[in-house]
Amino acid sequence: MAGRGGGRRGHGRGRGRAARSSSPATPSASSPEMDVEGPVLFEFVLVLKGDPRGIQRLPDPFAVYVAGDDRPGTLHLWEASSGFYRWIVDVIYDGRSKMYLHIGWEKFARHHRLEAGFILLFSYYGDRDMSVKVFDETRCRRDNHDNHGDSTDEEDD
Numbered sequence: 754m755a756g757r758g759g760g761r762r763g764h765g766r767g768r769g770r771a772a773r774s775s776s777p778a779t780p781s782a783s784s785p786e787m788d789v790e791g792p793v794l795f796e797f798v799l800v801l802k803g804d805p806r807g808i809q810r811l812p813d814p815f816a817v818y819v820a821g822d823d824r825p826g827t828l829h830l831w832e833a834s835s836g837f838y839r840w841i842v843d844v845i846y847d848g849r850s851k852m853y854l855h856i857g858w859e860k861f862a863r864h865h866r867l868e869a870g871f872i873l874l875f876s877y878y879g880d881r882d883m884s885v886k887v888f889d890e891t892r893c894r895r896d897n898h899d900n901h902g903d904s905t906d907e908e909d910d
Contacts, residue, residue: 794879842855
């Protein structure tokens with residue numbers, strides 16, 4: 754396939770570490786690669802519970818999938834509908850190899866006004882690149898109706 758080097762590229766395992774940004778929590782302009790989504794290598798859903806800006810645990814099968822010989826220290830997240838900005842989010846592991854989104858996640862959550870009960874669909878493309886689709890309490894995708902008026906408040910006269 755064109756745009757992302759084609760093929761599965763090693764299932765995302767054992768990739769080298771990316772250079773760390775001096776400001777990992779700040780969104781940055783996307784590279785041309787960010788505008789082209791290649792094949793999705795792994796997807797999962799995360800339901801936000803408690804404080805959505807707090808550290809978020811990622812599913813164990815995903816942690817195993819990306820770990821390989823060299824666990825990634827960061828993930829590059831972008832909202833699937835835009836691709837204009839990405840957030841470099843630090844990933845931490847506990848003593849049982851559980852994987853968590855850490856530094857940078859709070860700014861991503863604030864920017865997208867995430868709340869408890871929201872559902873996030875993560876799509877992993879390899880090389881630490883992930884898109885995120887946000888579904889709110891109505892179970893509708895956030896960018897589909899976020900800026901539209903509430904039609905239930907209109908009166909029929």
